[in-house]
Amino acid sequence: MRDVQPSTFSMSLTDTHCHLDFSKFDEDRDAVIQRAIDAGVTKILMPAINLESCLSVIRLAQSHPNLYAAIGFHPTDADKWNASSVDALRNIAQSADNKVVAIGEIGLDYYWVKENEKRAHQRQVLQQQLNLASEVKKPVIIHLREENNMDAGEASKDILEILETWHKALQSAENPLAKRPGVFHSFGGSFEIAQKAMAMNFYIGVTGPVTFKNAPERHALVKQLPLERLLIETDAPFLTPHPHRGKRNEPAFVSEIADKIAQLHSRSQSEAASITSANAARLFGWGD
Numbered sequence: 001m002r003d004v005q006p007s008t009f010s011m012s013l014t015d016t017h018c019h020l021d022f023s024k025f026d027e028d029r030d031a032v033i034q035r036a037i038d039a040g041v042t043k044i045l046m047p048a049i050n051l052e053s054c055l056s057v058i059r060l061a062q063s064h065p066n067l068y069a070a071i072g073f074h075p076t077d078a079d080k081w082n083a084s085s086v087d088a089l090r091n092i093a094q095s096a097d098n099k100v101v102a103i104g105e106i107g108l109d110y111y112w113v114k115e116n117e118k119r120a121h122q123r124q125v126l127q128q129q130l131n132l133a134s135e136v137k138k139p140v141i142i143h144l145r146e147e148n149n150m151d152a153g154e155a156s157k158d159i160l161e162i163l164e165t166w167h168k169a170l171q172s173a174e175n176p177l178a179k180r181p182g183v184f185h186s187f188g189g190s191f192e193i194a195q196k197a198m199a200m201n202f203y204i205g206v207t208g209p210v211t212f213k214n215a216p217e218r219h220a221l222v223k224q225l226p227l228e229r230l231l232i233e234t235d236a237p238f239l240t241p242h243p244h245r246g247k248r249n250e251p252a253f254v255s256e257i258a259d260k261i262a263q264l265h266s267r268s269q270s271e272a273a274s275i276t277s278a279n280a281a282r283l284f285g286w287g288d
Helices: 029-038 051-063 075-080 085-095 116-136 154-172 191-199 216-224 251-264 269-287
Strands: 013-015 041-047 067-071 100-109 140-145 182-184 203-206 230-232
Touching (some): 013 269, 075 100, 075 116, 085 100, 154 191, 191 203, 216 251, 230 251
Parallel strands (some): 013 041, 140 182, 203 230
């Protein structure tokens, strides 16, 4: 294994998942962005969780050249979805097209939602947003969380079934999205699920827990996954990486995740940063 050197500001890093619109950043948002830039972070993607959040991330993205937005309804906000929601998302995507690079954060969450009826509603909302992604040709950011935080279960089974059908339809229609359908955000599932996701050309998002010393299973998983299929994410203000645990997470800390991935793959930090940033550019296009 190569020696891993301390982070340098000459590296080009990307944070592909950061909730910079959340209130925890209200007092020092500009300073947070500047610290990220100083740490070498050249792109930050902010996913929405509901319609109000969509408007917030768009405003932020339009205010700064380094910021981009994803629009969508998080599964735990599926109860806010109504008959006009898909049209609202479509209008937002079309009006701010160069800053909207994905549909997300969308998916299934069986951790917080237990009732079968509400889980079925999540699946319906997910399907409608996948249909929108097909239409506007923007990749999706997938949230997947199992009941009791298991690495596999009913949520994984349901989402893979939905996504495999969707991906086959993309291929049949020769939709270019079939080659870059999206990313499984903050992946905590099994290697088998990751393989099925990558078989559909999905990327795998890696967040702060990979830096934890007491996470050997996550280390082993990330080590098995090809570097060319990984994205780095902070999920700030959540999932703060070591050695900053206990503090609010922020985009500048994405370097800690890149450093750990480099270590696990026996690569230099600059290689890990460069490859994951290139992966992000390939997936999101960054306004192209």
